[in-house]
Amino acid sequence: MIYVVIIFLWTAILLYLILGGADFGAGILELFTSDANKKKTRKTMYRAIGPIWEANHMWLIIAIVILFVGFPKIYTTMSIHMHIPLVLMLLGIIARGTAFTFRHYDAVKDDMQEVYNTIFVYSSFITPLFLGIIAGSTVTGKIDPSATNFLDAYIFSWLNGFSFAVGLFTVTICGFLAAVFIIGQTPEKSERERFIKKAKAFNVMAVVAGLLVFIISLIEKIPLTTWVFDNWPGTLAFSLATISVVILWCIWKTERTNLMRFLAGFQVTMILFITTWKHYPNIVLLKNGDALSLLQEQGSEKTIDSLGWALLLGSVFILPTLVYLIYSFQKTQPKSV
Amino acid sequence: MDDFIAARSQMALSMAFHIVFACIGMVMPFFMAVSHYLYLQTNNITYRNITQAWTKGVAIFFATGAVSGTVLSFELGLLWPKFMEHAGPIFGMPFSLEGTAFFIEAIALGFYLYGWDRFNKWFHWFTGVVVGVSGLASGILVVAANAWMNSPAGFDYIDGQYLNVDPIAAMFNDAWFSQALHMCIAAFVATGFAVAGIHALMILKKQSNDFHTKAFKIAAIFGTIAAVLQPLSGDISAKFVAKNQPAKLAAMEAHFHTQKNAPLIIGGIPNTETGEVKYALKIPGALSFMTHGDFNAEVIGLDQIPKENQPPVAIVHYAFQIMVGIGMLLMAISFAYFIALWKKKNWLKKDWLLKLFVVATPLGFIAVEAGWTVTEVGRQPWIIKDVMRTIDAVTPMPGIIYSFYMFTAVYISLSFIVAFMLYRQIKMVPQLYDLPKTTDKKP
Numbered sequence: 001m002i003y004v005v006i007i008f009l010w011t012a013i014l015l016y017l018i019l020g021g022a023d024f025g026a027g028i029l030e031l032f033t034s035d036a037n038k039k040k041t042r043k044t045m046y047r048a049i050g051p052i053w054e055a056n057h058m059w060l061i062i063a064i065v066i067l068f069v070g071f072p073k074i075y076t077t078m079s080i081h082m083h084i085p086l087v088l089m090l091l092g093i094i095a096r097g098t099a100f101t102f103r104h105y106d107a108v109k110d111d112m113q114e115v116y117n118t119i120f121v122y123s124s125f126i127t128p129l130f131l132g133i134i135a136g137s138t139v140t141g142k143i144d145p146s147a148t149n150f151l152d153a154y155i156f157s158w159l160n161g162f163s164f165a166v167g168l169f170t171v172t173i174c175g176f177l178a179a180v181f182i183i184g185q186t187p188e189k190s191e192r193e194r195f196i197k198k199a200k201a202f203n204v205m206a207v208v209a210g211l212l213v214f215i216i217s218l219i220e221k222i223p224l225t226t227w228v229f230d231n232w233p234g235t236l237a238f239s240l241a242t243i244s245v246v247i248l249w250c251i252w253k254t255e256r257t258n259l260m261r262f263l264a265g266f267q268v269t270m271i272l273f274i275t276t277w278k279h280y281p282n283i284v285l286l287k288n289g290d291a292l293s294l295l296q297e298q299g300s301e302k303t304i305d306s307l308g309w310a311l312l313l314g315s316v317f318i319l320p321t322l323v324y325l326i327y328s329f330q331k332t333q334p335k336s337v
Numbered sequence: 338m339d340d341f342i343a344a345r346s347q348m349a350l351s352m353a354f355h356i357v358f359a360c361i362g363m364v365m366p367f368f369m370a371v372s373h374y375l376y377l378q379t380n381n382i383t384y385r386n387i388t389q390a391w392t393k394g395v396a397i398f399f400a401t402g403a404v405s406g407t408v409l410s411f412e413l414g415l416l417w418p419k420f421m422e423h424a425g426p427i428f429g430m431p432f433s434l435e436g437t438a439f440f441i442e443a444i445a446l447g448f449y450l451y452g453w454d455r456f457n458k459w460f461h462w463f464t465g466v467v468v469g470v471s472g473l474a475s476g477i478l479v480v481a482a483n484a485w486m487n488s489p490a491g492f493d494y495i496d497g498q499y500l501n502v503d504p505i506a507a508m509f510n511d512a513w514f515s516q517a518l519h520m521c522i523a524a525f526v527a528t529g530f531a532v533a534g535i536h537a538l539m540i541l542k543k544q545s546n547d548f549h550t551k552a553f554k555i556a557a558i559f560g561t562i563a564a565v566l567q568p569l570s571g572d573i574s575a576k577f578v579a580k581n582q583p584a585k586l587a588a589m590e591a592h593f594h595t596q597k598n599a600p601l602i603i604g605g606i607p608n609t610e611t612g613e614v615k616y617a618l619k620i621p622g623a624l625s626f627m628t629h630g631d632f633n634a635e636v637i638g639l640d641q642i643p644k645e646n647q648p649p650v651a652i653v654h655y656a657f658q659i660m661v662g663i664g665m666l667l668m669a670i671s672f673a674y675f676i677a678l679w680k681k682k683n684w685l686k687k688d689w690l691l692k693l694f695v696v697a698t699p700l701g702f703i704a705v706e707a708g709w710t711v712t713e714v715g716r717q718p719w720i721i722k723d724v725m726r727t728i729d730a731v732t733p734m735p736g737i738i739y740s741f742y743m744f745t746a747v748y749i750s751l752s753f754i755v756a757f758m759l760y761r762q763i764k765m766v767p768q769l770y771d772l773p774k775t776t777d778k779k780p
Contacts (some may be wrong), residue, residue: 054403054443058436064410065436068421069429076422079414083734087743090411094404094747098754101400105393106758107765154734299426300502307433307504314437321444329451 001301001308006281006294008311009066014272016059018177018265021170023049023056025178027096027124028171029198030117037194042117045178046104048185052326053100057093062311069307073297074284078134081143081157085130092127095119125171132170136163136213139279140222144287161216169209173268176202180248180264184257196252199260203245227278234274241270343738344416344731349713350741351409353706354748358402360705363476364528364559365395366469371555373462386770387552389453390762391532395468396450397758401751403443416737420720420730423499427492428485430504431478438478442471473521480520481513487712488512488581489721511581515574516712522567523708526667527701529560534698535763537691545767557694560701561671567664572627579628582722583637584646585715588653590624591617592638599624599636604658607650612640648717656710663704670697 026045033041049056068075079086096119103116137143137158147153179199186192217224228234248263276283282291298304338346369391376384410432414421448456448464455461485491491507493500536553540546579586586592591602593612601624605617622632629636639647670693677684684690720727 052447054400055440055447057403057407058440058443061407061410061439062436065429065432068410068414068425069433070426072422072425075414075425076418079411079418079421080732080734083415083732086411086415087740090408091743091747093407094751097400097404098751101397102754102758105397105762107393107761107769150735299429302502303426303429303504306430310430310433310437314434314440317437318440318444321441325444325447328448328456 001305002295002298004308005066005070005298005304005311008308008315009063009070009294010272010276012059012063012066014269016056016063017173017272018268019052019056020059021128021174021268022177022181023053024096024124024128024171025174025176025202026182027100027121028128028175029178029182031121031125032175032198032201040191044182044186044191048182052329055322055325057097066307066311070299070304071292071294071297072299074292074294077143077145077284077292078138081145081153082134082137083154085133085137085158089127089130089134092123092130095123096127099123124174128170128174129167132167133158133163135170135275136166138284139275140220141285141287141289143284146288160220162213162220162222165209165213165216169206169213172202172206172209173271176206177264177268180260183260200249200252203248207245228274231278233277237270237274237277241267241274244270338738338741340735340737341728341731343741345727347737347741347744348412348416350745350748351405351412352709352713354752355402355405355409356705356709357702358398358405359476359479360524360702361398361528361531362395362402363469363472364524365391365398365532366465366472367525368528368532368555368559369395370462370465370469371559372552373465377458377462383547383551383770386548387555390548390766390770391552392450393762394759396446397755399442399446401755403439405748406439416732417720417727417730418732420725423725424486424721427489427499427502427504427507428482430508431481435475435478435482438471438474442468442475445471476521476524477517480517481508481510483712484512484516485510486719486721487516487585487716489724494724512577515570515577519567519570519574519708522563522570523701523705525559525563526567526664527705529556529558529563530667530694530697530701531699532556533560534694534696537694538698539763539766541688541691541695545770548766548770553694557674560667561674564664564667564671568668571661571664576628576630579636582716584639584642584648585653585711586628587637587639587642588648588650588715589657589711590636591650591654592624592636593640595635595638595641597625597633597635598622599634599638601627605654607654609639609647609650646718648715653711653715656707656714660704660707660711663700663707667697667700667704670694 026049030038030041030045064075067078099116099119103113103120106112106116137160140160140162142160143157144152147157176199179195179202183192183195183199186195214224216222228238244263244266248260248267251259279285279291281293281295283294284292286292299307369388372384372391373388375381376388445464445467449461449468452461452464456464485507488511489507490510491503491505533553533556536549536556539549540553575586578589591605591607591614592599593607593614598621600619600621602614603618603620605614607614624636625634626632628634639650673684673690673693677690716722718726718728720730
């Protein structure tokens, strides 16, 4: 059953990265859209994510619940040493969710809209940035449970170039996912071309940010290249991701929007695979060379069993209804309000 | 303020904020569903307008409740890591199930908000009901987890170790039923009276009368029925607390001295040093009867509880008095409303009845907050009753005070914005819904 739980954890993180990421990306795109086109972009995006955005963020809750029920030591170690970036991420989540809803449901559309818009776009940027910083920090080996001074325990655990680069990389991926997703959401040709341009730009930015991650890993002596390339699954996943980028660039001009979405999702899946495969079952590397392992820090057998069953039972209810939700609103676009 | 108090304050603030949105998010869908049902049955456009207006409210409250709930799931670890390290695997079962319920709620809400004129109308209506049912299920599950802290079960605590963990037994701990029942009814009382009060105010202001009268009636019926049932569930809770947490009960009642034929102490100023309650109204034997069903039963007082295990008396006592006082008042208003509905129809047109509802608008939520104060402060100094002290659970990270200030600022501004938006929604009712429109407005 432990493997069922681990698969659910990984899948929840992946789906949060893809669906939640595209959702954050919607705000990031808005941030990088000229004022002239902002209104139109906002409308298209609202139609695309309106009905599903709440559901997209549930994956984070699922992942966090799996962690604190099944792997409490991992959850609490992260909670202690990532306290500051977690709080900043939470502020982003609060600001973003409320601003998105408020700007749509405010009965009077006046200057307050600008306030909501500003909060929405900046928090859409900040939240994945800190998510990425936290993710990066799990492998930098800077987390030191025996640290005695404030800086080592609570600041340098996450404040370093590598984590920051991973944060930027996450942001660009979110923007990329949103742009690719949205291409298929608009029937207008000029709109579509604008989003293709955005998707290309974010793809380039993601590659640059990815390179930055590698460069900083060399500077800060994090053996990232070894982790990716010293094993065949990592190398294979890296090659497949690269090939899918090439394919994507060949089909921009076509109407195959679903294939584009698939390729973008596939790339993200490969990235998560590469970054988690090498360390599995470890997910947090500590300063003293130890690591927190999913197979060692698990709760009692009964806990894992009941958690696994709860997840299996939950997915019987969730997955079909979620698929139907997405399907329904893909088939007929939500009417604009 | 030291870090420990700051951490407790931040947790209290986050919960106090979240509970309002959680209550509305789990109760309003039922109001919506009733109004929607009436629209489908009668084709009266006013009911459709009410449903859509409420739906906008639900969307705002749900989103705020969802983010503040997400924050809480992190705060458990951010503020109480030692607690979560041990408690997570034991009381996690309701949270794992709640994840599903919450997810279903979000999916159903997506269907409901965007589904007008798009799906079969009964399927659309049904998704609204699902929002309510799954919201209520989430509420029950989360309260079951809280109940475990008051009534730990499903493990053996031996030499500081948590052994033989049984998450199912932990979920169905002794307190889950009485607490969940009390909270669910409270959510209906608070939301019912809050919504009814706002519509009553608009009726008094003579705005969109048909709209507000119909809306008032739906909310008032839910709120008043719940208010009349609540004392029964309160009785179940009190009897359970008397048995399970005598220290909490003693603090609630400011009952210092163990005695038979114990008096019920109403109001007063408790003095923990002398063990006296000044200026209080005392009803002889009533406490014994209410907690044990026998006027001569012995009720354990604070004198039987070691000093270091006593909760703060004054806060718990006052909070309890506020909760019960409001409960009684709302029950009285409810009876007046029932008389108006069945016997004296002309009362329904009278301003005084509506004014009573206007006054009662915030009271249900004040009672909810007071009730949670009783539960949480009354359990102190324990985070897991008789197993782990709250002070041993707190994060080692210093400077929590700043995080507390920041969250305070965030939650206060959010409260203002939500209130401001609500005000605007209500102000716009005449413009949005009074004139019959050729094209329907969709939320």
